[in-house]
Amino acid sequence: xxxxxxxxxxxxxxxxxxxxxxxxKKCGFAVRVDPNTGETTPLNPGTQAxxxxxxxxxQEVYAGGGNIFGMDPFMFWMIGTAVLLFxxxxxxxxxxxxxxxxxxxxxxxxWMRR
Numbered sequence: 001x002x003x004x005x006x007x008x009x010x011x012x013x014x015x016x017x018x019x020x021x022x023x024x025k026k027c028g029f030a031v032r033v034d035p036n037t038g039e040t041t042p043l044n045p046g047t048q049a050x051x052x053x054x055x056x057x058x059q060e061v062y063a064g065g066g067n068i069f070g071m072d073p074f075m076f077w078m079i080g081t082a083v084l085l086f087x088x089x090x091x092x093x094x095x096x097x098x099x100x101x102x103x104x105x106x107x108x109x110x111w112m113r114r
Contacts, residue, residue, distance in 0.1 A: 005029050007046040068113050077110040 004011045005024040013022050021043065023030035029046030033039070068076040084102055087093045093102070 005046070068110075073110050073114040076113075077106060080106045080110075 003013060005013055005027060007029040008024060008027040010024050010026040013024055015022050019032070020035055021030055021032050023044075024046060027046035028044050030043040031040040032043055034041075067073075071079070081103065084093065084099055084106065088096070088099045093099050
């Protein structure tokens with residue numbers, strides 16, 4: 001079933017199946033769809049077709065799923081890497097082998113949630 005965005009006409013809508021949300025990356029239009037009844041709940045009306053995101057004022061564009069502890073997944077990875085480097089610098093993490101192992105685990109977790 002191909003449906004275009006009702007706001008900007010973008011034919012490529014994205015689906016966040018984990019949160020049951022259909023959203024448009026172009027204008028920010030987003031609705032939550034109840035999988036049992038098919039009923040929709042508007043989350044974001046999106047920006048006007050052709051308008052920039054800055055023109056939307058304080059409207060927040062739906063960015064999809066993948067929220068880790070309330071942070072964007074990339075920000076989570078960056079902060080996690082900084083913490084691991086800090087702990088390695090002060091010898092809390094005994095050597096680089098431990099650091100690399102923990103960094104691989106952090107990166108794998110980030111990769112699955114992005």
